[in-house]
Each structure stands twice: as structure tokens, then as C-alpha cells.
Amino acid sequence: MNYKIYSKNKVSHFIDVECEIENINTNTIELQLPAWRPGRYELQNFAKNIQNLDVFDEKNNLLSTKKVSKDRWEVSCNGATTITAKYNYYANTINAGSSFVDENVFYVNPVNLCIYAEGRINESCNLYLQIADNEQIAGASFQNAAKSDVNTIHFHDFFHLADTPFIISVNLKHDFYNIGKVKFNLWFQGNFSREYLKQIKTDFKKFSQEQIKVFGNFPEKDYHFITWVLPVPYYHGVEHRNSTMQILGPDSQNFEELYTDLLGLASHELFHTWNICKIRPIELLPYDFTKENYFQTCFVAEGVTTYYGDLMLYRSGVFDRNQYLKELEACYKRHFDHADSAAQSLVESSWDLWLDGYSQSIPNRKVSVYHKGAISAQILDLHIQKVSNKTRSLDDVMKLMWKVFGKSTNGTPLLGYTMQDYKNICEQIAGEPLDWYFEKCILGKESLFDLLNEYLQLIDLQVVRNEEGLVNLKII
Structure with missing residues (x-):
């Protein structure tokens, strides 16, 4: 598949896309636009931003095209062996997963606006871009792009293209x-x-x-x-x-x-370069861009990552102890002040990310896989350190997860992990059964307030509630 991404009128906020598909030998072909993007596990229905889509054969004849779902088109090829879909995409939202264009910035997340041919998602892709003399391009795979030329950037497959955002700008x-x-x-x-x-x-x-x-x-x-x-x-x-x-x-x-x-x-x-981009739940290997990809273990993907994000800043000396404790307290407050009595477990809230995981829910329904997930990860880390006399930690769990599920050797495909796989590795590192931990922290719905304090005392910390019932972190 070959793509051209440009904008005929940047002020309009429309991005123009051409997708050429070669070597067609069927009467019809189906074109799919992703319904969601990795890193945000909810349907976003990017097709709502397409104003118009037409498909042409090698002689530029318009082919018959009909929608068969909200984001899939069936094309009658009429003997064509090469077709080109031409469409425009409204890009007027700025966030870390969107696309945006105006007279100053050309920002693209390809997963938003690149269609692919059903059955051919694993084929290599080429992207054609033009960069003006006074512009630079930021993004992986683009470092050799030359100004003023039409650049051809090669991607291993559609998954690679979809996972490579870029910005073109003079600033x-x-x-x-x-x-x-x-x-x-x-x-x-x-x-x-x-x-x-x-x-x-x-x-x-x-x-x-x-x-x-x-x-x-x-x-x-x-x-x-x-x-x-x-x-x-x-x-x-x-x-x-x-x-x-x-x-x-x-x-x-x-x-x-x-x-x-x-x-x-x-x-x-x-x-995340290790934990989710490589060490990935089995339900997400490979990504299915057409529908929800339900999985139970987002508390590993996001909770463990949230815990380590600040811990790495502290252990590396970027944060001092006071800065680290401030971030810990913020995490505790986000959970205990708002979701301590929520009805869902971490597993249930992982599953329901696809329902309302990124929006305000009804009172006391869901927990955050980020915040409760990070608290649960810290409890596990401190428990492993306690039972091993500080000879092992959650680091060893992640190292083994990386060795078994993240490292691809000699071109072998990645293996996805199940929740049982994660439990088995945690128990292997701890050297003991951890049924109690998974039943209470991962599958359970009861408060972790007392359990967290039991482990925080190992590092001379305590969470306390003030007269209003709000949480603060205290050094003991």
C-alpha cells in the first residue's frame, strides 16, 4: 500500500490522503479505517472526520464504492488491478493521539486517517511526503527525510505506519x-x-x-x-x-x-517502550483495529508503568525524595479520595475501558487502572522485597516478563501474556503463592488503604485521612 498525505488547503483543517493498492485480483476489495488507536482503549470512530471518499482505477475512472459499516467501504474493482482511494480528513483537534493541520503545523497520527485493505494489513507500506525548505519533520523513521524533495518513507507493515506520528513545522x-x-x-x-x-x-x-x-x-x-x-x-x-x-x-x-x-x-x-509496545497482553496481539479488543490486564500495562514512571525519576536522581513523595501522594489522593469505595475491581475496570474508561462515570463505579494499578504495583514490589530480604523486587518481575514475552529473538513473533502468566511470574519471583494478593488487589473490590499502610511502614511512610476524610502522605 502506498500513501500520500498532504493538505491542499491547510487553513481549512483538512488533510488529503491518497492510498494506492496494487496487485488486486478480486472482483471487490474492502477498505478499513481504524476505529480506535493503541494507547487509548476506546472506540473513537475516526471515520466521522472523513468528508468525502472516492476510489479510482488505473485510468482514473471512478469505481463503485459503498459503505458496509461505519468505517469500512466495499469497492467494485471492475477488472482493475490497481486502485487509488482519495479522501479528506478533518483535522482540527490537538491532543497526543489526534491529527491537526493549519498554516503553521502539519501534525499526523496515521492511525487516525490511513485506511488499509482487508487481508493485507501485514504488507509493507510506503508514505510519500513533501517538506518545504524552511520546514523540519519530527518523528521516528523520518530522520533521513530531505527537504524540498518528495520523500518515500518505508514501513514494515500497516501496524508500523499506524504507530508512527509526525509533525512538520518551521518552528x-x-x-x-x-x-x-x-x-x-x-x-x-x-x-x-x-x-x-x-x-x-x-x-x-x-x-x-x-x-x-x-x-x-x-x-x-x-x-x-x-x-x-x-x-x-x-x-x-x-x-x-x-x-x-x-x-x-x-x-x-x-x-x-x-x-x-x-x-x-x-x-x-x-x-511503555517495553511494557505494552513489546510486553503485550495476548488479546492485543495483533491489534484488531475494527472493534473493541477487550483485555483484563491494563493494570499491568498502565498501573505498573505509572508506578515505575515516578520511581525511575527518583532512583535516577532526577527527583529528590520530597519530589517523589509529592508524586506518590498525588497518586494516593486520586484513588483514595475519589474511588476507594468503587464497585469495580481492577480487572473489571480494565475490561470496561472500552465502555467509559476515559470519561466521568456514575458515582462509585470504576477505579483507575493507572492509580489503583500503581498502588497495587507498589504493594507487590514492597512485598517481594520483604519476603526476599530485598534481594528481589518488581524489577525482577518485569525483567522476566521482558525475557519471556517482550524479547523477540531471531525474528520470532512476540508472545502475548495472560493474567495467569503474569501471576505465575510474580509468584516465581516472590518464591511463594500470591493468591491473596491477586484476590485482594486485582480481583477484589475492598479498600486497599490498610494494606497499603502495612507495606508503607517498611519504607517509613503512612497514608492518613484528615477530618474531611481526604488522604495525605506522612513520613514516620
């Missing part, structure tokens, strides 16, 4: 740091001063090295932190196989406050 700022042979790129769009890059490079390198120590190696040849700083309050990031897209704001905010957000977001998203 991009770039720097990088190296860890071994891996180049970590820093891209900034928006109102951002270069004077902060030295500090950012130093701190980012520290937490990157700490994360690599956990797993033993970095799974990609390079990595790209792409950050867009907005004039309005925002905090959102999305993980990709060797990049992250991050949206932060406001740009008028005190830099130290914005910087804390940047560090927390970037550390979290980098940890």
Missing part, C-alpha cells in the same frame, strides 16, 4: 543524547526556549539509563520524544514503538511546574 526545536548506540531525540513544537535543553538532556538521560538497567537493553535503534507545548492547560501522552507524542501546557506556566509534568509524562511513556 521545531531539536536536540538529542546518546546511550550506547541508541540516539534519543528531543523535539519541541510551540513556545519553548532552547535554554532548557541542557537540563532536559541531562535529566532525560538519567531516567533513560535507569529504565534500561531494569530490562538490560533498549529494544529500538533510536527513540523520539515529540513534545508540543500549548498556550492552554494540557497533559497528555501516547506511547509508540520508538517514540512518544506529548502535549503539555500552558506555555505561560512557571517552567519548573511544566518541567515536572514533562518529566513525569516522558518517564511514563518511555517505560
Whole structure:
């Protein structure tokens, strides 16, 4: 499949897409636009942003096309062996998983707006882009793009293309740091001063090295932190196989406050390079872009990652103890002040991400796989350290998960894990059965307040409730 992505009229906020599909030998072919994107487990129905779609044969004759679902089109090929779908996509929303175009910025998450041919999702793809003399492009796979030429960027398959966001702009700022042979790129769009890059490079390198120590190696040849700083309050990031897209704001905010957000977001998203981009639940291998991909273990994908995001900043020396405790307290407050008596378990809320996981629910219904998931991960980490006299920790669980389910050797495909697989590895590292932990923390619905305090005392901490019943963290 060959794609051209451009905009005939940037002020209109429409992105134009052409998708050429060759070697057709059937009477009909079905074209599918993804209904959701990895990293956000809810249907987003991107097809609602397509204004018009037409399909043509090699001689530019219009072919008969009909919709067979909300985001799938059936094309009557009429003997054509090559077809080209031409359509436009309305891109007027800025978040870490959207696409946006105006006279200043061309920002694309291909999963939003690239269709694929049914049965051919594993075929290689080419993307054609044009970059003006005064523009730069930020994104994985684009570092060799040459200005003023029509660039051809090759992707292994549609999954690779869909997982590679990019920004083209005249205002991009770039720097990088190296860890071994891996180049970590820093891209900034928006109102951002270069004077902060030295500090950012130093701190980012520290937490990157700490994360690599956990797993033993970095799974990609390079990595790209792409950050867009907005004039309005925002905090959102999305993980990709060797990049992250991050949206932060406001740009008028005190830099130290914005910087804390940047560090927390970037550390979290980098940890996803291992945990979800590679170590992935079996239900998500491969992604099915046409419908919900229900799975029970988002408390591993997001909860463990949330726990480690701040822990890596602390262990690497980027955060001091007071900064780390402030972030811990924020996590505790988000759970205990708002969802301590919720009716759902972590497993149930993982499943129901597809229902209302990212929006306000009815009172006391769901828990956050991020916040309760992080609290449960900390309890497990402290328990493993306790029973092993600090010779093992949750690090060892993640190392073994990486070895068994994340590391692809000699081109072998990744193996997806089940909740039982995760339990088995946790028990192997702990050296004892953990039925109590999974029954109470993962499958259970009761409060974790007392259990958390039981383990926090091991590190001289305690959560307490004030007169209003709100939680605070106390050093003991």
C-alpha cells in the first residue's frame, strides 16, 4: 500500500490522503479505517472526520464504492488491478493521539486517517511526503527525510505506519543524547526556549539509563520524544514503538511546574517502550483495529508503568525524595479520595475501558487502572522485597516478563501474556503463592488503604485521612 498525505488547503483543517493498492485480483476489495488507536482503549470512530471518499482505477475512472459499516467501504474493482482511494480528513483537534493541520503545523497520527485493505494489513507500506525548505519533520523513521524533495518513507507493515506520528513545522526545536548506540531525540513544537535543553538532556538521560538497567537493553535503534507545548492547560501522552507524542501546557506556566509534568509524562511513556509496545497482553496481539479488543490486564500495562514512571525519576536522581513523595501522594489522593469505595475491581475496570474508561462515570463505579494499578504495583514490589530480604523486587518481575514475552529473538513473533502468566511470574519471583494478593488487589473490590499502610511502614511512610476524610502522605 502506498500513501500520500498532504493538505491542499491547510487553513481549512483538512488533510488529503491518497492510498494506492496494487496487485488486486478480486472482483471487490474492502477498505478499513481504524476505529480506535493503541494507547487509548476506546472506540473513537475516526471515520466521522472523513468528508468525502472516492476510489479510482488505473485510468482514473471512478469505481463503485459503498459503505458496509461505519468505517469500512466495499469497492467494485471492475477488472482493475490497481486502485487509488482519495479522501479528506478533518483535522482540527490537538491532543497526543489526534491529527491537526493549519498554516503553521502539519501534525499526523496515521492511525487516525490511513485506511488499509482487508487481508493485507501485514504488507509493507510506503508514505510519500513533501517538506518545504524552511520546514523540519519530527518523528521516528523520518530522520533521513530531505527537504524540498518528495520523500518515500518505508514501513514494515500497516501496524508500523499506524504507530508512527509526525509533525512538520518551521518552528521545531531539536536536540538529542546518546546511550550506547541508541540516539534519543528531543523535539519541541510551540513556545519553548532552547535554554532548557541542557537540563532536559541531562535529566532525560538519567531516567533513560535507569529504565534500561531494569530490562538490560533498549529494544529500538533510536527513540523520539515529540513534545508540543500549548498556550492552554494540557497533559497528555501516547506511547509508540520508538517514540512518544506529548502535549503539555500552558506555555505561560512557571517552567519548573511544566518541567515536572514533562518529566513525569516522558518517564511514563518511555517505560511503555517495553511494557505494552513489546510486553503485550495476548488479546492485543495483533491489534484488531475494527472493534473493541477487550483485555483484563491494563493494570499491568498502565498501573505498573505509572508506578515505575515516578520511581525511575527518583532512583535516577532526577527527583529528590520530597519530589517523589509529592508524586506518590498525588497518586494516593486520586484513588483514595475519589474511588476507594468503587464497585469495580481492577480487572473489571480494565475490561470496561472500552465502555467509559476515559470519561466521568456514575458515582462509585470504576477505579483507575493507572492509580489503583500503581498502588497495587507498589504493594507487590514492597512485598517481594520483604519476603526476599530485598534481594528481589518488581524489577525482577518485569525483567522476566521482558525475557519471556517482550524479547523477540531471531525474528520470532512476540508472545502475548495472560493474567495467569503474569501471576505465575510474580509468584516465581516472590518464591511463594500470591493468591491473596491477586484476590485482594486485582480481583477484589475492598479498600486497599490498610494494606497499603502495612507495606508503607517498611519504607517509613503512612497514608492518613484528615477530618474531611481526604488522604495525605506522612513520613514516620
